[in-house]
Amino acid sequence: MHALEKILASHAEKDVVTTGEIIKAKVDLAEVNDLYLQTIYSFYEMGGKKVWDKNKICFVFDHYAPAPTIKTAQIHKEMREFVQKNNLTHHFDINTGVCHQVMHEAGLVYPGMILVATDSHTTTHGAFGAFGTGVGATDMATIMISGELWFRVPEIVEIEINGKLRPGVMAKDVILYILGKLGADACVYKAIEFCGTYIEDLDVAERMVICNMAVEMGAKTAYMVPNQKILDYIKTRTNKEFEIYDTDEDFVFAENFVFDINNLTPQIAVPHSVDNVVSIDQLPEVRIDQAFIGACTGGRLEDIQAAAEILRGQKINPRTRLVIIPASNEVLLNAIKFGFIEDLIKAGATLSTPGCGPCLGAHQGVIAEGENCVTASNRNFPGRMGSTGGSIYLASPATTAASALMGKLTDPRTFLKGENI
Amino acid sequence: MSDIKGKAIVLNMNNVSTDQIFPGQYVNLTDPNEIAEHVLEGADKSFKNRIKTGDILVAGNNFGCGSSREQAVITLKEAGFAAVIANSVGRIWYRNAINLGLPVLICEGFVNQVEEGDEIEVNLKEGIAKNSSKGTIAKGNAISDFVLNIFANGGIKPMMKSKILSK
Structure with a gap:
């Protein structure tokens, strides 16, 4: 057995x-x-x-x-x-x-x-x-x-x-x-x-x-x-x-x-299905209105750290919102302790209290008709994060952070500092 | 259980998720009538007007994938569907359908043999779907006695209730 x-x-x-x-x-x-x-x-x-x-x-x-x-x-x-x-x-x-x-x-x-x-x-x-x-x-x-x-x-x-x-x-x-x-x-x-x-x-x-x-x-x-x-x-x-x-x-x-994942590149699930996946370098330019790091998939300390390392000392694109929701109060406290929250807020992020947030379209940053959202969460079905007329791109926390920085879907490897991501 | 007969409503799409069957913005609803108002709204806003009580929904692959929200079954049942036939279905949605007494037949390819409004007959025990309008028959998965018994009792709630009362 x-x-x-x-x-x-x-x-x-x-x-x-x-x-x-x-x-x-x-x-x-x-x-x-x-x-x-x-x-x-x-x-x-x-x-x-x-x-x-x-x-x-x-x-x-x-x-x-x-x-x-x-x-x-x-x-x-x-x-x-x-x-x-x-x-x-x-x-x-x-x-x-x-x-x-x-x-x-x-x-x-x-x-x-x-x-x-x-x-x-x-x-x-x-x-x-x-x-x-x-x-x-x-x-x-x-x-x-x-x-x-x-x-x-x-x-x-x-x-x-x-x-x-x-x-x-x-x-x-x-x-x-x-x-x-x-x-x-x-x-x-x-x-x-x-x-x-x-x-x-x-x-x-x-x-x-x-x-x-x-x-x-x-x-x-x-x-x-x-x-x-x-x-x-x-x-x-x-x-x-x-x-x-x-x-x-x-x-x-x-x-x-x-x-075999030795040569894997950052991946994106494009609208409107979780299995509609392409390597980030295969995509044309996609404008990003909102980026979300959080939920049961992408809200842990390691995820917030990956974002902070890309955004430290930077400012996100003025046309883009970045919503950060730690998965728990313990994660939030650690993210404060290590300075990640300060890095992210100074970079222009919006912090919300721990919970599922906009992942299922309930609150704390739902998206409007015609908006594009890149997210470290788990589902990109139509209407999942708000309007059924919105488009959701599933990605890693690093890709999500890099995309918030540039205001468009962006390969996080562009911002590698050493090998610490 | 006797055969279920009804007119087909066809939804020939794959991976229709619970977010499409019953969008997340309504998950705080608990009244069955209110839940029925939003049936399949995320897939097709006109859906509600096409359904008559006793219709049978005929769907594609992986129907009901996604979240565990039970409203994704309640909305179909309360909107009037007597049964669902699909190529394959999401696991939690399937359990919820069994528990709430919405008969589901998994029958690969049946959706391609059906047009909207065709007369459909379902025999759950044998796992057979018949299209009376076209004169075709398809064999799906027969349902175990365990599950058939739940359907026959109208879902798990009446069963649990009588079990508790008999103690």
Whole structure:
């Protein structure tokens, strides 16, 4: 069996699971974000009284933090009341950050666990060797009542990534490149294991970027064997004991893909699909009205650092807005401590408080009809970040920063100072 | 479950995302009637006016990819669709559809055999889609008894409710 199958089997109290089988598995952590007041309504509709385990369910207010409208303020109010009524141990209000950042910062994510959240980007937690997957409100209400959920044991695809990135090229470029090659429906309802020499030595933040965007290929979950960097990180966050499952030597993947990234250039997903990917040097001049660095894909300290290193001592193009939203308060504090926020604000950036921001078109910098936006976030579907008449270009934080500086899509390698990006 | 019959509404596009089925600017809505008002607005603003209760949506590859928002199922159901037939569908959207009792048949290539307004019949158990207007039949994925049982009960909510009551 694969490590992911062993995780499912152990949570279903079975010795063996097979592809296609439908099992009922116990959930270790369930997370509900603030788009999902419906979860509470469904919970009561189904006859729920109290949540199954107050330590294993948390709410994160990130999509509307802080509340931009009266309606969303009401959502927060009703959700807070539910948190208090059920005396939930872990609660992340508007003063914390994006769910896929604050949960592991709080020590709630570890290898071998099943983490289910009302958010499609829950594949992110594969970076930690966890089985993370997204669901809707009704599934979540079922978990809140019973602590269990039905799963179809997925086919597992292996994506091997070998090599070393050149300066100015980031993990985001790697996953965009793969998306472009395989397509947005390459792994629908399948799991992906990322492996190869590039992944083996990869840092925590970059591993998260790759797993985060696995869902853009349709994946149910993503997985990476936890490396020493991940284990060291988890140790600083929790004393919890966990098991790392090994994939059996005789396990056969449903499909295998191999990529070499030694000569990879910065990549861009052009409107209006995540798999519409080209190398930046293939594009004609594209005017940029807004640049966004943030969200669960591109709002970590490393992302903000990459932007600061390009923009330090510079001024962004006067026709372009640059919105910076750190993924969490911890990221924000560190970005202040290291001087990145000062660099960015002096360069003309607009700073907003931690949360999902304009990534899903809710607030904090949505785009107007006819505007072009380059973004370190994850989706460029029509209307994703505001007007359906806007155009979204997905890129790395470095490309996003370089583009804000020049007011047009720009190769960040133009601004390399040494080899520190 | 008996066959589902209805007139086809065709959306022959690939990767129609939940952002197109139900745009992000409305995700704070919880009233099903209000949610239905914005059905497929991100793909085609005129869509709402084409749908009559009982119609069947026939779509392309990877329909419903993207976010986990359940309104992307509620909006189709409340707008009147009796079922969805697609070449392939996004995973979370599919789970949400099952849970909320919106029948979905995955049937590769069916969208190319259908014109708007054709009479369609769907047999979920056998995984068969029939175009009565054209006299064609297509075989899709048969649905497991587990999932069929959820559809037959009108979704997971009534099932959970009766389970809790029986305890």
